[in-house]
Amino acid sequence: MTIKFGTDGWRAVISETFTFANLRLVAQAIADFILEEDGRNPSVIIGFDTRFLSDRYASEVARVMAANHIDTWLARADTPTPAISYTVHNKKATAGVMITASHNAPRYNGVKLKASFGGAASPAQHQRVEQLLERNLALAHGPNLMDFQEAARQDRIHKFDPSWAYYEHLSTLVDLDCISAGELRLVADGMYGSGRGVFGEMLARGRSHVRNIRHEMNPGFGGIHPEPIARHLGLLISTIQAGHWD
Structure with missing residues (x-):
C-alpha cells in the first residue's frame, strides 16, 4: 500500500485507496505526530466537507484521536476549510484535520493536515x-480506536459549531455591516460545497438579500468538480443576468 502526502495532504479515490481502513492508519500516524508535537496537552480540530461519507470519515478520525488521549473537537456539520484553520489558531490546538479533496472530482476524498498556526502543515511535517505511518505498518501497529459515544461521554470528543466564531473574526477584516446595510441583491453559488449558505448567514441581519443556488447537499456536485472556473459558472451567470442581480 502506498499513501503519500502531497503539498496539501493526502487525496485518493473513494473505495479504491481512500477507505475506512486506510484512513484509520493515516489518522493513527497523525495522532502519533500530534503526540510528538505536544505530549502534555495535545488537541486537534476536525472538520469535513460535503463529499460522499466525509462526515463518517471525520468521525472515524475523531475515534482514533480520542483513543490516543488527544482532546478532540469535531465540527457538527460540513464546514469551510478556512473556518477549521481559524479554529486551530483560535483554540491554540496542536493540529487540525480537514476531510476534503478540495476542487477534485467527486470520486476523490482526502485529508488536509493543519499545523498549530492554522495553515497547511510543512513538507517536513507531512514527511x-x-x-x-510506515513505521506503524512495519511493526503491525494497528490504529487505536475508541467507541464514539464512549469517547463523547468521557469528554474526549466535543462536537461544536466553528462557523460563528469564524464569522466574527471575518467581521474584523471586512466591514460586513456596510455590506449588509447596502441593500444589495446578491447571488451566492455554493457549488454544493461546504461554503454553501455562508454568505446568507453572514449577512442575515442586514438589508442585503442573498439568493443561494446550488446550496443543497449533493456529493456528486451536479456532475462537475467544485471549482469556480469559467465552464462551471454558467448557472451563476445566467441567474444574475435573468434576475438583474447586483
Whole structure:
C-alpha cells in the first residue's frame, strides 16, 4: 500500500485507496505526530466537507484521536476549510484535520493536515507523518480506536459549531455591516460545497438579500468538480443576468 502526502495532504479515490481502513492508519500516524508535537496537552480540530461519507470519515478520525488521549473537537456539520484553520489558531490546538479533496472530482476524498498556526502543515511535517505511518505498518501497529459515544461521554470528543466564531473574526477584516446595510441583491453559488449558505448567514441581519443556488447537499456536485472556473459558472451567470442581480 502506498499513501503519500502531497503539498496539501493526502487525496485518493473513494473505495479504491481512500477507505475506512486506510484512513484509520493515516489518522493513527497523525495522532502519533500530534503526540510528538505536544505530549502534555495535545488537541486537534476536525472538520469535513460535503463529499460522499466525509462526515463518517471525520468521525472515524475523531475515534482514533480520542483513543490516543488527544482532546478532540469535531465540527457538527460540513464546514469551510478556512473556518477549521481559524479554529486551530483560535483554540491554540496542536493540529487540525480537514476531510476534503478540495476542487477534485467527486470520486476523490482526502485529508488536509493543519499545523498549530492554522495553515497547511510543512513538507517536513507531512514527511514525518509518512514516516510514522510506515513505521506503524512495519511493526503491525494497528490504529487505536475508541467507541464514539464512549469517547463523547468521557469528554474526549466535543462536537461544536466553528462557523460563528469564524464569522466574527471575518467581521474584523471586512466591514460586513456596510455590506449588509447596502441593500444589495446578491447571488451566492455554493457549488454544493461546504461554503454553501455562508454568505446568507453572514449577512442575515442586514438589508442585503442573498439568493443561494446550488446550496443543497449533493456529493456528486451536479456532475462537475467544485471549482469556480469559467465552464462551471454558467448557472451563476445566467441567474444574475435573468434576475438583474447586483
